[in-house]
Amino acid sequence: MPVLAVNYKAYPTAFGSAGLAIALSAEKLAEQYDGIVRFILAVPATEIARISEALDKVVVYAQHVDPVEPGAYTGFIPLEAVKEAGAKGTLLNHSERRLRLSDIDLLVRRATSLGLETLVCADTPAAAAAAAVFAPTMVAVEPPELIGTGLPVSKAKPEVITSSIRMVRMINPEVPVLAGAGITSGEDAARALELGAAGVLVASAVMKAKDPEAKMLELAEALAKAAEKQG
Numbered sequence: 001m002p003v004l005a006v007n008y009k010a011y012p013t014a015f016g017s018a019g020l021a022i023a024l025s026a027e028k029l030a031e032q033y034d035g036i037v038r039f040i041l042a043v044p045a046t047e048i049a050r051i052s053e054a055l056d057k058v059v060v061y062a063q064h065v066d067p068v069e070p071g072a073y074t075g076f077i078p079l080e081a082v083k084e085a086g087a088k089g090t091l092l093n094h095s096e097r098r099l100r101l102s103d104i105d106l107l108v109r110r111a112t113s114l115g116l117e118t119l120v121c122a123d124t125p126a127a128a129a130a131a132a133v134f135a136p137t138m139v140a141v142e143p144p145e146l147i148g149t150g151l152p153v154s155k156a157k158p159e160v161i162t163s164s165i166r167m168v169r170m171i172n173p174e175v176p177v178l179a180g181a182g183i184t185s186g187e188d189a190a191r192a193l194e195l196g197a198a199g200v201l202v203a204s205a206v207m208k209a210k211d212p213e214a215k216m217l218e219l220a221e222a223l224a225k226a227a228e229k230q231g
C-alpha cells in the first residue's frame, strides 16, 4: 500500500486549529482510502497529543526526537515523550534537523524496542543506503536543494530515486524507500511510484495549499491509481 506522508514542519498552518483541521481532513481521506493509501502526518511536538487524540486511521509521527533517555535534559524530547503523547513513529534526520549517524543508529534501535516506527531521511542514495543498515521502518530520500521549491524530485532528479532504491535494496531489501522534495501534484507522486518508490514525503504542497484537503485528495488518488496500475 503506497504511503502519503505529510510533514507539517513549522508552517503557520501546522499549529493549533489549522493543524487540527488538516489532520481531520487527512482522517476523512484515510477512511476513504482505507487499505489503499497509508496516511502519515509528521506533526510538531506541541501538536502530537491533540492531533493523535482526534485521529484513528491516520498514523501520527513526530518530526524529530532527541537521542536522550528521559532525565535531566532541558528542552529535549525523548522517544518516550512522543510515544506517551500518542505518536506511532517519528521522522529522523530530516535535512532541516540532522542527526549524527551514531544517534540515528541508537534512535532506530530504541524506537523499535518501544514499538515506534522510524522514517529516516537521507539526502543522497549513499546516505539512504547507510540509513537502511539500521533497518528503520522506511527511508525517505530528499535532495535538499529541491525541498520547498515545487520542482519535484521525481522529475528533476529521478536518478536519485532509482539509485536510492537500488542501493537500499542491496543493503536491506525489506526497507521501503519514499521520495520527497518538491512533490507538488498527483502526477509528481505517481511518477515517484513508477520509479519504484513506496510513497512520497510531502510538505509545502499541502501545508501552503489554499485547500489542503483537495491537495491531499489529489496526491492520494494519484498514488492509488499508480499502485493499481502496478498490480
Ligand SMILES: O=C[C@H](O)COP(=O)(O)O
Residues within 6 Å of the ligand: 007, 094, 142, 146, 147, 148, 149, 150, 180, 181, 182, 183, 201, 202, 203, 204, 205
Ligand atoms: O519533509 C518533507 C520534505 O522536506 C519535502 O518538502 P517539500 O514538499 O516542501 O519540498
